[in-house]
Amino acid sequence: MENACNGDNENDCTSEYYQFHVRDCALVSIATGHRAQNLREFAHELGEVNPGSIYHHFWGRLMFPTFAEPEYNNDFASWASHALHEKALAERLSMIDPAEHDDIESLRREVIEIVESRLDESEMVPWARTDQQFHFLRSQIVVLDTGRVIENPPDLSYVVPELTRGSVFYHFIDARRRTDTHSDDFSAWLEGFEGRYSDLCRKLEALDPYFSPLEEIQVMLCELFGDYFGNGGYK
Amino acid sequence: MSDILDQYAEVVGTNVMDHLGQLAEQLKGLKVVHVNSTKEGGGVAEILRKFIPLKQALGIDATWEVIDGDQDFYQCTKGFHNALQGNQVYLNESQLQAYEETNRRNAEKLCPILEDADIVFIHDPQPAPLLNFCKNRRGKWIWRCHIDVSRPYRPVWKYMKNWVSSYDASIFSLPEFAQRLPHHQYLISPSIDPLSEKNIDLPDEEVRAVFDEFGLDPDLPMVTQVSRYDLFKDPIGVIESYKLAKRLTPLQLVLAGGGATDDPEGEAVLEMVRNAAEGDPDIHVLVLPPDAHRKINALQRASDIVMQKSTKEGFGLTVTEAMWKGKPVIGGDTGGIRLQVINHYTGFLVSTPEGAALRVRYLLHRRDRLREMGQWARKLVKENFLLTRQLKEYLALMISLLIGEHERLELCDECPF
Numbered sequence: 001m002e003n004a005c006n007g008d009n010e011n012d013c014t015s016e017y018y019q020f021h022v023r024d025c026a027l028v029s030i031a032t033g034h035r036a037q038n039l040r041e042f043a044h045e046l047g048e049v050n051p052g053s054i055y056h057h058f059w060g061r062l063m064f065p066t067f068a069e070p071e072y073n074n075d076f077a078s079w080a081s082h083a084l085h086e087k088a089l090a091e092r093l094s095m096i097d098p099a100e101h102d103d104i105e106s107l108r109r110e111v112i113e114i115v116e117s118r119l120d121e122s123e124m125v126p127w128a129r130t131d132q133q134f135h136f137l138r139s140q141i142v143v144l145d146t147g148r149v150i151e152n153p154p155d156l157s158y159v160v161p162e163l164t165r166g167s168v169f170y171h172f173i174d175a176r177r178r179t180d181t182h183s184d185d186f187s188a189w190l191e192g193f194e195g196r197y198s199d200l201c202r203k204l205e206a207l208d209p210y211f212s213p214l215e216e217i218q219v220m221l222c223e224l225f226g227d228y229f230g231n232g233g234y235k
Numbered sequence: 236m237s238d239i240l241d242q243y244a245e246v247v248g249t250n251v252m253d254h255l256g257q258l259a260e261q262l263k264g265l266k267v268v269h270v271n272s273t274k275e276g277g278g279v280a281e282i283l284r285k286f287i288p289l290k291q292a293l294g295i296d297a298t299w300e301v302i303d304g305d306q307d308f309y310q311c312t313k314g315f316h317n318a319l320q321g322n323q324v325y326l327n328e329s330q331l332q333a334y335e336e337t338n339r340r341n342a343e344k345l346c347p348i349l350e351d352a353d354i355v356f357i358h359d360p361q362p363a364p365l366l367n368f369c370k371n372r373r374g375k376w377i378w379r380c381h382i383d384v385s386r387p388y389r390p391v392w393k394y395m396k397n398w399v400s401s402y403d404a405s406i407f408s409l410p411e412f413a414q415r416l417p418h419h420q421y422l423i424s425p426s427i428d429p430l431s432e433k434n435i436d437l438p439d440e441e442v443r444a445v446f447d448e449f450g451l452d453p454d455l456p457m458v459t460q461v462s463r464y465d466l467f468k469d470p471i472g473v474i475e476s477y478k479l480a481k482r483l484t485p486l487q488l489v490l491a492g493g494g495a496t497d498d499p500e501g502e503a504v505l506e507m508v509r510n511a512a513e514g515d516p517d518i519h520v521l522v523l524p525p526d527a528h529r530k531i532n533a534l535q536r537a538s539d540i541v542m543q544k545s546t547k548e549g550f551g552l553t554v555t556e557a558m559w560k561g562k563p564v565i566g567g568d569t570g571g572i573r574l575q576v577i578n579h580y581t582g583f584l585v586s587t588p589e590g591a592a593l594r595v596r597y598l599l600h601r602r603d604r605l606r607e608m609g610q611w612a613r614k615l616v617k618e619n620f621l622l623t624r625q626l627k628e629y630l631a632l633m634i635s636l637l638i639g640e641h642e643r644l645e646l647c648d649e650c651p652f
Contacts, residue, residue, distance in 0.1 A: 021647070023647060024254055024257060026254070026258060026627055026628070026630070026631040027631070028421055028423075028628055028631045028632050028635055029410075029421065029422040029423075030419055030420065030421055030422065031407070031410055031413035031420040031421075031422055033413070033415060033420075052642050064619075131385070131411070131569065131570070133411070135410035135411065135413070137410055137422065138642075140631075140635050140640075140641070140642055140643075140644065141642070141643050141644065142258070142631045142634050142635060142644045142646065143643065143644065143645040143646060143647060144254075144257045144258065144261075144646050144647060145257075145646070145647030146253075146257065162250070164250045164251070164253075164254055165618075166254060215618075
């Protein structure tokens with residue numbers, strides 16, 4: 001998170017000088033070469049793939065073609081349902097909340113655990129059609145400085161509606177794996193104002209980004225900042 | 236902003252164009268060369284015709300080179316094309332020699348340009364061996380494969396792999412198309428150009444004119460499939476579904492495709508389609524010239540529903556085109572159609588003529604849903620499948636190749652690495 005101060009020395013930072021640097025990002029998908037035709041292969045490949053692939057299929061997917069009301073909120077659950085016709089497995093996978101995991105390896109273990117449990121229960125190994133293999137992807141993120149700076153928290157109410165999808169992803173989703181506290185950049189910035197916005201931070205923490213596409217997340221953020229600071233921006 | 240950037244900003248919004256500008260800032264002044272085998276016709280040339288001026292307007296020194304070849308060369312590369320899409324094609328030694336010799340000859344002319352470039356994009360198999368002949372290359376070379384190579388004919392892929400393995404990266408359109416190669420394989424899905432003749436907004440009178448021109452009934456609901464006459468596009472299945480739906484719902488069907496004079500198989504399929512349509516005045520089988528882009532545009536806009544009932548499909552840009560015009564699409568549950576037709580939202584995925592007929596009846600009966608799904612379809616395309624999105628991914632990929640292959644590339648002073 002870029003709680004960047006105007007001064008060279010971080011110790012010089014006071015609330016007045018705290019600035020929020022708006023970033024933007026673009027993701028590029030890369031094929032990992034790992035693929036699965038059936039559930040056993042899937043379990044095996046889950047253990048082998050680059051950790052970035054696990055992240056991609058839970059979070060990175062938000063930056064790629066999606067739709068406002070996805071039936072399942074990660075790619076693993078979607079594949080289990082649509083390609084393997086394993087509704088029970090899809091529901092269980094869908095209930096994994098990646099935000100609850102401190103790191104990707106712990107998330108990976110939970111996915112494998114659920115898949116292996118389902119394999120133990122199954123009489124036969126569920127199999128997908130040839131053209132419905134699961135392709136494990138990963139993504140590279142390119143982060144850019146938009147040059148836009150927010151000086152005062154009330155400005156959030158009119159800057160956030162103008163953000164690109166990339167900016168929303170970077171500050172609200174990507175921030176969680178980038179920062180030690182696993183929080184979004186807005187909360188992290190507001191925390192620096194000596195408790196003045198702690199009630200707003202709590203509201204931000206309560207926003208669950210996992211069940212919504214980026215457009216919806218942006219709408220929720222706009223509503224939250226709009227309500228808090230008022231339509232004109234200043235409370 | 237330059238004129239071309241302004242024109243796109245009007246369609247996609249200034250945010251998107253600003254974002255492109257920020258990415259391009261990192262690539263300003265770089266020499267980027269695209270190479271393909273034709274200046275006219277085909278999707279690659281169509282995209283490059285817009286990509287080059289857009290990149291130039293963004294400050295990148297982008298150019299486009301075309302290799303030339305004789306009939307033997309094009310016969311060989313047509314064979315590659317078919318084989319990489321899964322057909323068993325046997326290529327003899329003299330055809331392969333013509334392929335290699337043509338590339339060697341073109342390399343003599345192009346190497347000074349290509350060796351000097353920072354980034355070279357080689358499109359499809361035709362110019363793939365050029366890299367091998369440009370020994371003093373200094374930039375990054377990327378092989379861009381536009382073909383569905385999900386199940387290639389292996390002997391031909393093995394031959395092609397020898398040429399493309401030495402590239403710094405390759406790009407495929409869908410995850411299914413990626414192959415085992417010793418470099419990064421980026422995935423960039425295709426896109427449509429909202430400002431092309433095929434997709435640009437048309438005046439109402441131009442749209443209405445297609446009813447007279449093709450003898451269509453303006454008072455009958457219209458279902459249209461636009462695609463070449465190919466069994467994989469299942470035109471016979473489309474006619475069957477129309478006949479099933481028509482028992483209960485009055486409608487007309489338009490099948491619009493290109494001429495098939497140079498394609499014996501296409502001609503046979505067209506004959507089958509005409510036989511299946513015979514005797515029904517509400518089935519209109521249209522054979523349009525390859526440059527009838529505005530007519531296709533108008534037909535898609537005049538339709539109530541667009542169908543793409545393919546049994547095998549690469550990406551399906553005709554689906555994208557229809558969705559951009561706010562039409563719900565009834566599409567075959569295959570390939571790239573699945574990426575675009577979100578079942579029950581932007582259209583319906585079907586596996587049989589019966590399934591297609593049911594969805595046609597439903598949408599014509601529920602006009603509210605038809606309109607709603609059409610709006611969602613346009614939104615999905617606007618956000619994901621326009622040319623500017625594809626350009627954004629190309630720019631990000633170029634940055635990634637030039638700066639390094641880290642998972643995160645932070646191009647701002649204070650970003651944490």
